[in-house]
Amino acid sequence: MSTPTIWIFLPIAVSILLMAVHRLHKLSVWIAALSSLLFAAAAFIFPQDLDFSMFGRHFHFDSTFMILNRSLILSASQLRFVSLLYFFSFLWNLTGLQFSTSRWFPTISLAITALWVSALAVEPFLYAAAIVELIVLISTLLITPRGEPASSGVLRYLVTQTIALPFILLSGWMVAGIESAPIASALVLRGTILILIGFALWLAVFPFHTFLPMLAGKSHPLVFGFVFLMQQSSLWVFLLKFLDQFAWLRNLEGIFPALQWIGVLTLLAGGILASLQSKVNRILAYLVMTETGCALLGIGLIAQGGGAFLALSFLPRALAYWQWSYTLSSIQKIAPEVDGSFDSLRGLFRRLPFHSASLILSMLSLLGLPAFGIFPAKRMLWNIGAGLTLPYTPLLSLAVAGMSLFILRLLRALVTPEPNTPSSSLLIQREEPAWQIILLCALTLFSLLMGIFPHLFLNPFMETLGAFSELMPPN
Amino acid sequence: MSFETLRIIAAVILLLCAAVNLVRRHWVLNVAVLALQYVCVFLIILEVRTPLLAAIKLIVGLMVSLMVYLILRTSGLIDSLFSRQRLTSGEVFRGTIALLLVLISHLAAPKVKLSIFPQSSELLLTASMGLMLFGLFQMGTITEPLYLVIGMLTFLSGFELLYASLEFSRVLEAFFTAINLLLALVGSFFIVKDVESRAG
Numbered sequence: 315m316s317t318p319t320i321w322i323f324l325p326i327a328v329s330i331l332l333m334a335v336h337r338l339h340k341l342s343v344w345i346a347a348l349s350s351l352l353f354a355a356a357a358f359i360f361p362q363d364l365d366f367s368m369f370g371r372h373f374h375f376d377s378t379f380m381i382l383n384r385s386l387i388l389s390a391s392q393l394r395f396v397s398l399l400y401f402f403s404f405l406w407n408l409t410g411l412q413f414s415t416s417r418w419f420p421t422i423s424l425a426i427t428a429l430w431v432s433a434l435a436v437e438p439f440l441y442a443a444a445i446v447e448l449i450v451l452i453s454t455l456l457i458t459p460r461g462e463p464a465s466s467g468v469l470r471y472l473v474t475q476t477i478a479l480p481f482i483l484l485s486g487w488m489v490a491g492i493e494s495a496p497i498a499s500a501l502v503l504r505g506t507i508l509i510l511i512g513f514a515l516w517l518a519v520f521p522f523h524t525f526l527p528m529l530a531g532k533s534h535p536l537v538f539g540f541v542f543l544m545q546q547s548s549l550w551v552f553l554l555k556f557l558d559q560f561a562w563l564r565n566l567e568g569i570f571p572a573l574q575w576i577g578v579l580t581l582l583a584g585g586i587l588a589s590l591q592s593k594v595n596r597i598l599a600y601l602v603m604t605e606t607g608c609a610l611l612g613i614g615l616i617a618q619g620g621g622a623f624l625a626l627s628f629l630p631r632a633l634a635y636w637q638w639s640y641t642l643s644s645i646q647k648i649a650p651e652v653d654g655s656f657d658s659l660r661g662l663f664r665r666l667p668f669h670s671a672s673l674i675l676s677m678l679s680l681l682g683l684p685a686f687g688i689f690p691a692k693r694m695l696w697n698i699g700a701g702l703t704l705p706y707t708p709l710l711s712l713a714v715a716g717m718s719l720f721i722l723r724l725l726r727a728l729v730t731p732e733p734n735t736p737s738s739s740l741l742i743q744r745e746e747p748a749w750q751i752i753l754l755c756a757l758t759l760f761s762l763l764m765g766i767f768p769h770l771f772l773n774p775f776m777e778t779l780g781a782f783s784e785l786m787p788p789n
Numbered sequence: 790m791s792f793e794t795l796r797i798i799a800a801v802i803l804l805l806c807a808a809v810n811l812v813r814r815h816w817v818l819n820v821a822v823l824a825l826q827y828v829c830v831f832l833i834i835l836e837v838r839t840p841l842l843a844a845i846k847l848i849v850g851l852m853v854s855l856m857v858y859l860i861l862r863t864s865g866l867i868d869s870l871f872s873r874q875r876l877t878s879g880e881v882f883r884g885t886i887a888l889l890l891v892l893i894s895h896l897a898a899p900k901v902k903l904s905i906f907p908q909s910s911e912l913l914l915t916a917s918m919g920l921m922l923f924g925l926f927q928m929g930t931i932t933e934p935l936y937l938v939i940g941m942l943t944f945l946s947g948f949e950l951l952y953a954s955l956e957f958s959r960v961l962e963a964f965f966t967a968i969n970l971l972l973a974l975v976g977s978f979f980i981v982k983d984v985e986s987r988a989g
Contacts, residue, residue, distance in 0.1 A: 382959040436960075444964035451971040455978060463986040464979040466932050472975070473928045476941055480921075480948045487955050488905075504905075 317364065318379035318386040318435055321353060321396050325428035332421040339417055346420030347407035350400045350427065357397035362390045386435040391781040395551060395628075396431050398778065399544065402632050403427040406540040409636075413643045415456075415534045422456050423540060430548040439555055440486030443479050446516065446549075450475040453541045457533040467528025474515050474525055481512030489562065502562050506569065509556060510576075516549050517606050519576055520583035523599075527587075530599035531654070535646075539639035542602045543632055550609045550624060551779070557613070558782040574614030574699075574706070581607025582709050585716030594673075594724065595654035598638060601680055604717060605631060608695060615698050621786045623695045625778045629771075630679070630687030630764055637676040637757045645669050648745055656723070661731030665745050670728045672754040677721050679761050681714065687764030690772065796833055800916045803829035804894070807923035808887035810939050812880050816861055823939055824854035826920075830946050833916050837954045842962070846949065849966050853942060853973040857935070860977040864984045886926060894919035909954035917954075920947025934983055938976030945969065 328349050332342045360366075364375040379386045388396065403423050410419050429449045433442035454472055458464050485508035489501060513519075518526050530538050557564045564570075584603030591597055608627075612620035645652055645666060652658045663670040675686075682692030700707045764771040779786060806826040810819050827850025834843045876884075898914040906914060924944025931937055949965050 382963065384958065384960040441958070441961055441964065444961060444968060447968050448964065448971060451968065451975050454975055458979070458982065461986070463983045464934055469932055469934065469937050469979075473937070473941065476944065477925070477928075479945075480952075483948075483952060487952075 315373075316376040316379045317360075317388040317390075317393070318377075318432070320375075321357060321388060321393075321400075322379075322386060322428050322432045322435065325349065325353060325400075325424050325431075329421050329425040329428065332424065336417050336421055340411060342417075342420040343407055343410045346424050347404050347410075350404035350407055350424065354397045354400035354404055357393040357400060360390065360393050364390055384441070385437045386432060387437050388431070388435045389781060391777070392434060394775065394778045394780070395434070398628050398632070398775070399427050399430055399548070401629075402540070402543055402547075405632070405636050406536060409536060409640050409643070413534070413536060413647060414460075415537050416460065419456060419537065422452055426452060426541070426544060430544055433548060434551060434555070438486065439552075439559065440483060442552060443482035443512070446552075447476060447479050449545070453545075456537050457529060457541055459532050459534070462532070465528060465532045467525050467532055470525035471529055474518070474522060478512045478515035481508045481515070485509045485512065489560070502566060506563060506566055509563065510572070513549065513553055514576070517546060517610070518603065519580045519606060519610065520603070523580070523583070523603050526599035526602060527591075527596040530602075531593060531596045535595065535598060535639040535642040538598055539635045542598075543635050546602060546606055546609070547628060547632075550613065553613060554616075554621075554624075554779060554782050554785060557616070558785040561784070564785060570614045570616065572614075573610050574703075577607045577610030577612070577614055578699075578706055578709050578713075579607070580604075580610060581713045582716075583607075585713030587716075589716035589719040589723075591720060592656045592723075593654045594642065594656070594659060597677075597720065598635070598642075600717075600720075601635070601638070601677070604713065605680070607713070608692070611699055612695055615695070615702065616785060618698045618702065619694065620698065621779050621782075622776065623691045623698075625776050626694070626768070626772045627688055627691035628778060629775055630691070630761065633687060633757065633761060633764075634676050634679045637672060637679070637754075637761070640757075641669050641672040641676065641754065644750060645673075656727040659724070659727045661729075663728045664731065668746050668751045668754050672758065674721060674725055674728070675758050675761075677717070677724070681717050681721070685762055685765045687761040687771075689765045690768040792835075796836065796912060799829040799832035800912050803833065803916050804891050804919045804923075807920055807943055808884070808891065810936075810943065811887050811890075811923050811927050812883045814880070814936070816935060817858075819935070819939055820854055820858045820861065823857070823942065824851055826943070826946065827851060827854065830916075830920075830950055833913060834950060834953050836910060836913060838957075845962065845966065849969050850946070853969050856970075856973040856977060857938070857980075860980050861935070864980060887923070890922045890926060891919060894922055906951070906955065909951065913950060913954050917947045917951035920944065920950065923947075934976060934979035938972060938979070941972055942969065945972070 328345065332345060335342050335345070364377060366373055377387055377389045407420055407423055416422075426449055429445055429452070433445040433449070436442050436445060450472065454464075454468055457471070458468050485505045488508065489505035515522050526542075557569075581604050584600045584607055588597060588600035588604070591600065609624060612623040614620065615623075645662070646654075648666060648669070649662070652662065679686035679688060682689050682696070684693075696710060699710060803826055806822045806829065809822045810826075813819065827847055830850065831843050831847035834846060894915050898911045898918060901918065902909060902911055902914055920943050924940045924942075924947060927936060927940030928944060931940065945965070945968065952961075
C-alpha cells in the first residue's frame with residue numbers, strides 16, 4: 315500500500331461510487347463529507363515515518379506509486395496540506411445538504427480534491443499542469459449555474475486556464491538541464507517569463523482577473539468559494555514547489571521582488587475594485603483576488619518569513635470563505651428576493667440580524683481585524699511587507715482601505731431600512747432558525763479563538779510547507 | 790507521392806481547416822472540418838511518433854468530433870451543409886485575419902526553429918503555430934460555446950503537435966487524451982444548456 319493510493323486513488327474510487335448514487339442526494343452528501351473527514355483525519359495523524367503498528371501488526375506505507383514510468387510521490391511532509399484539502403472538502407460537503415447547489419457536487423468535489431492532491435504529487439511535477447486543466451474542465455460543470463446557459467464568465471475562465479497550460483509545460487521543457495547554464499542566460503529569463511505568465515493566468519492575478527467577478531456573480535456562492543479556495547491554495551503550494559525545485563528560478567535576481575510587486579498590485583486592484591462594488595455576490599471574487607495578492611506577497615517575502623504567513627493562513631482563510639459563502643447562500647434561501655444588490659439588502663439586519671452580522675464579521679476576519687483567526691498571519695505579512703520597502707506601505711493601506719470601505723457600505727445597507735418602511739416593521743423580526751444562529755455564533759467564536767490562541771489552533775499547521783526544504787531550510 | 794509531399798499537403802489542408810472553422814459559421818461544416826483537421830494532425834505527427842501512438846490522437850480527435858456532432862444532431866441544431874452560401878462582412882474580416890495568421894506562422898516558423906525549437910521541423914512548427922494562433926483568435930473573439938470549444942480543441946491540437954516534437958511521455962499522452970475528451974464533454978454540456986435555456 316502507498317500513500318498516493320490512500321489519498322488519490324481511494325477518493326477517486328469513492329467519487330466514482332458516488333456517481334452511481336448521485337440521485338440519492340442526502341446519502342451522497344453524507345458519504346462525501348464523512349469520507350473527506352476520514353481522509354483529512356488520517357492525513358493529519360499519519361506518522362512521519364509512514365510506519366505504524368495496529369492490532370499487533372506492523373504496517374509500512376510507501377510514499378511512491380509508479381504509473382507508466384512516472385511516479386506519484388506523497389511524502390509525510392506533504393500530508394499536513396493534504397489533510398487541509400480534505401478538510402475543506404468536508405466543510406463544503408457538510409453544507410451541501412442545506413442548499414441546492416448541484417446533485418453532482420459531492421462527486422465532483424471529492425474528485426477535485428483528489429486531483430489537486432495528485433497535482434501536488436506527480437513527478438515530473440510539471441505534468442501537474444495537465445491535471446490542473448482536467449480540474450478546471452471538471453469544475454466548469456459545477457460553476458455553471460443551474461438552468462442557465464454557460465455565462466461568459468465560465469467561458470472566459472475556461473479559456474484563461476487553458477492558455478496557461480502550454481506556458482507551464484513549455485517552461486519545464488525549455489529549462490531542462492539548465493542548472494549548468496549561467497544564471498542570467500536568455501534561456502533562464504525565457505523560462506521564468508513562461509512560468510510567471512502561466513501562474514498569473516492560473517491565479518487570476520491583476521489584470522487577468524476579469525472572469526472572477528463574472529463567475530462569482532452567476533455561480534452559487536458555496537460552489538464558487540469551494541472551487542477557488544481549492545484552486546488558489548493548491549496553486550500557491552505548486553508555485554512554492556517550482557521555486558523549491560528550480561534552483562535557477564529561486565536564485566534569479568529579481569524573482570522575489572517581482573512576486574512581491576505582482577502580489578501588491580493584485581491586492582491593491584482587489585481592494586479598490588471591491589470598494590466600488592454594489593453587488594454582494596461578486597465580492598467573494600475580490601476577496602479571492604486580495605488573498606491571492608497577499609499570498610504572492612508572502613511568497614515574495616519567503617526569505618523574511620512569508621512562508622509562516624502562508625502556513626498560518628490556510629485554515630482561517632478557508633473558514634472565513636466558508637462563513638461568507640454559507641451566510642450568503644443562507645440569506646438567499648431564507649429571503650429569495652435578495653438578489654445581491656445593495657438595494658435588496660436594505661434593512662436586512664432587522665430580518666436576519668445574525669446572518670447580517672456574520673457577513674460583516676467574515677469580511678472583517680479576512681481583512682485581518684485583530685482577534686480574528688487570520689490576524690496573526692496578516693499582522694506578520696503587513697509587518698514584513700511594510701518594513702521592507704517604503705512604497706508597499708501606502709499601496710497596502712489603500713488596498714485595506716478599499717476593502718474597509720466596502721464593508722462600511724455593506725453595513726450601511728444592512729442597517730438602513732427603505733425610506734418608506736412602516737415603523738412597525740422596523741422592529742427586529744426573527745426569521746432565523748435557532749440552530750443557524752448557534753452555527754453562525756460558533757463559527758465566529760471559533761475564528762476569535764483561533765486569533766486569540768493561535769499557538770493552540772494554528773501552530774500545528776506551521777509544518778504544512780515543510781516539504782520545501784530548499785526554499786525554507788529547517789532551523 | 791512521397792511521404793514528405795503528403796505531409797506538406799496535410800499541413801496545407803490543416804491550416805485551411807482551421808481557417809474554415811474561424812471564418813464560417815455553419816455547424817455541420819465546422820464539425821466535419823474539425824474531424825478532417827485531426828486526420829491532418831495524424832499525418833503530420835507521424836514525423837515524431839510511431840503510427841500506433843499517432844493513431845491515438847486520430848481516434849481521440851474523431852471521437853471528439855463525433856461527440857460534438859451527435860450533441861448538435863440530438864439538439865436539432867444541424868442544418869443542411871449547403872443551406873447558406875453568401876459570405877457576410879464578418880466572414881470576410883475573419884478570412885483576412887486567417888490569411889494573416891497563416892502568413893505569420895509560415896514566416897515565423899524558421900526563426901522559431903532556429904532560436905527556440907531546433908529539434909522540430911519547420912513544417913511541424915508552421916502547422917502547430919498556425920493551429921495555436923487560429924485557436925487563440927477564435928477563443929478571444931467568440932463567446933458561442935460550440936465555436937469556443939472548437940477554438941480550444943484547435944489550440945490544444947497545435948500545442949500537442951508542438952509538444953510531441955519535444956518530448957514523449959505516456960502519462961502526458963494519457964492526460965491530453967483525457968483533456969480532449971473532457972473538453973468535448975464540457976462543450977456538449979454547454980451546447981445542451983444553451984439549447985435548454987433558449988427553449989425554456
